[in-house]
Amino acid sequence: MSDGWNEIDTDLLVIGGGVAGSLAAIPALEAGLKVVICEKGRLLDHCGSVGCGVDHYLTVMDSGPEWDTPEFLIKHVPGLTDGIVDMAVTSKVIHQMPRILKKIESFGVDFKDPRIGDYYRLRSFGLPGTYHINFDGTDFKKLIGQQVRRGRATVLMRTMGVQLLIDDNRAYGALAFNFRTGEWFAIRAKAVMLAAGEVNRLSKNASGLAFDSWHFPYNTGDAHAMGYRAGAKLANMEFIESTLTPKGFSAQGLNALVSLGAYFVNKSGERFMFKYDEKGENARRAVLADAVVNEFLLGNGPIYVDLRHLPEDELDHMEATLQVDRYTMPAFYDQKKLNFREDLVEISVSEFSIRRSGVYFRGSGLAVDTNGETSVEGLFAAGDCATVSGGIAGAAVLGHIAGEGAVKRIHTSPRSLPEIDREAAGAIRAEAMGCLGRPDGMPWRELEDQTRQTVTDYVGVRRNDKGLRLALATLHALAEKEPTLQADDLHGLMRVYESKSIRLCAELMATTSLTRKETRTRSAHRRLDYPETDDRNWRKFIIVERGADGPAVSTLTTDRPLADAFGRAPERGEADVGT
Amino acid sequence: MSAPESATHNPIDIDPGKCVRCDFCDWICPGDLIYHEDGNKEKLPVVMYPDECWYCGLCQSICPADAITIIFPEEMIHNKTDVVSLLGKVVK
Ligand SMILES: Cc1cc2nc3c(=O)[nH]c(=O)nc-3n(C[C@H](O)[C@H](O)[C@H](O)COP(=O)(O)OP(=O)(O)OC[C@H]3O[C@@H](n4cnc5c(N)ncnc54)[C@H](O)[C@@H]3O)c2cc1C
Ligand code: SF4
Ligand code: SF4
Secondary structure: OOOOEEEEEEEEEEEOOOHHHHHHHHHHHHOOOOEEEEOOOOOOOOOOOOOOOEEEEEOOOOOOOHHHOHHHHHHHHHHHOOOOOOHHHHHHHHHHHHHHHHHHHHOOOOOOEOOOOEOEEEOOOOOOOOOEEEEEEOOHHHHHHHHHHHOOOEEEOOEEEEEEEEOOOEEEEEEEEEOOOOOEEEEEEEEEEEOOOOEOOOOOOOOOOOOOOOOOOOOEOHHHHHHHHOOOOEEOOOOOEOOEEEOOOOOOOHHHHHHHOOEEEOOOOOEOHHHOOOOHHHOOHHHHHHHHHHHHHOOOOOEEEEOOOOOHHHHHHHHHHHHHHOOOHHHHHHHHOOOOOOOOEEEEEOOOEEOOOOOOOOOOEEOOOOOOEOOOEOEEEOOOOEOOOOHHHHHHHHHHHHHHHHHHHHHHOOOOOOOOOHHHHHHHHHHHHHHHHOOOOEEHHHHHHHHHHHHHHHOOOOEOHHHHHHHHHHHHHHHHHHHHEEOOOHHHHHHHHHHHHHHHHHHHHHHHHHHOOOOEOHHHEOEOOOOOOOHHHHOEEEEEEEEOOEEEEEEEEOOOOHHHHOOOOOOOOHHHOOO | OOOOHHHOOOOEEEOOOOOOOOOHHHHHOOOOOEEOOOOOOOOOOEEOOHHHOOOOOHHHHHOOOOOEEEOOOHHHHOOOOOHHHHOOOOOO
C-alpha cells in the first residue's frame, strides 16, 4: 500500500497490552502464531492500570471447602449482579480461574504471603467467601510482560489503535499511529483483540482535575468506540461505577481499608452503613458508594473513614502496604499532614467510569460469547472493555479465554485477508493530521470538559427522563463540533481521539440509561422517575449498537447469553460449555 | 501547548543535582508527559503536559537517582469542593 504507511500482516493483532491483552497474546504465541500488540505505553512491563502494582486477586482455588469451588461462587453470581449478568461467559470464566492462577504463578508471580508462607485470603465487597488473595503484586505486570516478550510478540509501543478494518462483518486489522514519531501503521490480521480497558475522564470529581482519577485516566473507551463504529454490540453501558476516595485524591485503597475493618461515619459521628446494608462496611462497592451518596444528599456530609479503633499491628500492616495499590498515597497523607491513627480521613464520591458498576462479573462494554468473540466475526474483547469483567483476575482469565478463541478462529478461517481500501485509510489519516493545522479549532480539552460537566449534571447518580434528554441534546451538539477539533502536536492528537471516544461512550450511556425505566444496583443506575427495581419488565440486558441514525437499542432477557443476540450459528458442543 | 492558565502547577520536581539524565522517567510515564531526548546527558527531562498527570508516582519509583518528588496541588491537598455539587442536577 505504501504512501507512507507501515504495513504489517499478522495472525493476531492485540490493541492494548495491559492485563487482558497480554494474557490474550500468550495462547496465540504458544500456538506458534504471529502476534502484534499496539500499546500506548512505552514499556510492556509497566503499562496499563496495574503498572504501579496491585494487591488483591479474586479467585476460586478449589482448595477443599465448598465455598472455594467454582459451582458455589457461580450460584451466587446472579445475586451479586442483581440479575443482570451473562451466566454463560461468567461460568466459563469462574471455571477457568484455578487454571489461570496456576499459569500466572508459572510466570513467576508469587501470590503467597511471606509472613505465613501461604495464600492470605480476605473477604470483601459482599462476596460469599474469602476469594481475594492479598499479595504483593508490585511485579505482577512486569512478570506477565516478560512472558509475552519471551514469546516474541511484535510490540508497537506508544502506538494508538484508532480504527478497525472491517469487511462484511469480519474484522481484519486496524489502523494505528505512533504519537512520538508520527508513523502510521496499517495492520492486517486474521483476528483482532480489543483490550483497551474501561472509560475514564467521564465526569467531575472533588479536585476538578480531569486526570486525577481512581482508575487509569489514559483508558478512555477507545475499544468501546472502535467496536461500536465497527458494528459490534455493547451491553450494560447504562451502569455507572464510582467509589469512595480520600477527598481530593481519587485513588484506590478502599478495598484494603474495608477488609481491615474501617468504619464510615458522618458529620455527627454516626456509623451509618448498617442503615443501608446488614453487612455494614462489608457490603458491595456499589452499596457503599450509594450509602455515602445518600448521606451527602441528606445533608450529613462531610463523611469520614475512621480507623482509630483498629489494633496497632493492623494499622502497621496497613501503613506498610499503603503504597502497593497507589504508590503516592503515603506522600499524599504526608503533604496533607494527616495521621490516620489519630485523625478521621475525609472522603468523597469519586468521578464515574463505565466499567463494571461496582459489582463483579457484570462488565459494561463489548458483548462477547464464551470464546471472547464479539458480534463481529474475528473481533474479540476482554478485560474492562468487555461484558464480563472482574479486576485483574477477570481480565486475565477472559483474556486467556479470548486468546484461545482467537487461535481457534484463526485456524478455522482459511479466508485470505482483504486488501485495505487505500482511499478510506488515507482519508482517516488526513482527517487526523488535519487537527494539527487548525489553530482556531476547538481544543480537545473543551470537548472533554463539556462532556464531563454534562455527565456529572444529568447522567450521574440522579437520572430522570428530562435530564437524560437534555444531556443527549448537548452530547449530539458536541459531536457536530468534532470535525473542528484541534491538537498542538502528535501527543495532542492522541488526546483528540481519546476525547472523541469519551464523548461517544457518554452518549451510549445516556441513551441506554433513558431506555432502562427502573432503578437497579442503587446509584449505579438510579432513575428518580422510576425509583423501584422492576424485575418483571427489566431483568433484561440493554444492548446498543450503531444504527442508521445513531445508537440503536434492543433488549434480551438475562436467562439467555448475550451471544444469542449475535445471530451467529452456535458451534457444535458450544451449548453445553460452562452453563 | 494549550494547557489552561490555571494548570501551571508542576506535579513533579526534578532535582538537577541528582538527575543522571537516564531517560527512565520519560519511558515509564503512562501519560506520555515527560520528554527527554534519548541519551542526552546535558538536558534535564521536561514535563510537557503537567495538567495531564495522574499522580501515580511511577516516575519517582523508577528513578535510579532519587531525583523526583511528587508535589500535589492545593486543590488535592486542601480540597474545598462541596461533594453535593458532584451528585447531579434534577431537571423538573
Ligand atoms: C492503581 C490501580 C490498582 C488496581 N488494583 C487492583 C487490584 O489490586 N486487584 C484487581 O483485581 N484489580 C485492580 N485494579 C483494576 C485492574 O487493574 C483492572 O481491572 C485491569 O487491569 C483490567 O485489565 P485491562 O487489560 O482491561 O486494562 P489495562 O490493564 O488497563 O490495559 C489496557 C491497556 O490498553 C492500552 N490502551 C488504551 N487505549 C489504547 C489504544 N487506543 N491503543 C492502544 N493501546 C491502548 C492502555 O495503555 C493499557 O495498557 C487496579 C486498578 C488501578 C488503576
Ligand atoms: S506521576 Fe505518573 S503521570 Fe505524573 S509525571 Fe510521574 S509517571 Fe507521569
Ligand atoms: S529517571 Fe531520574 S535520573 Fe533518570 S532522567 Fe528521570 S529524573 Fe533524571
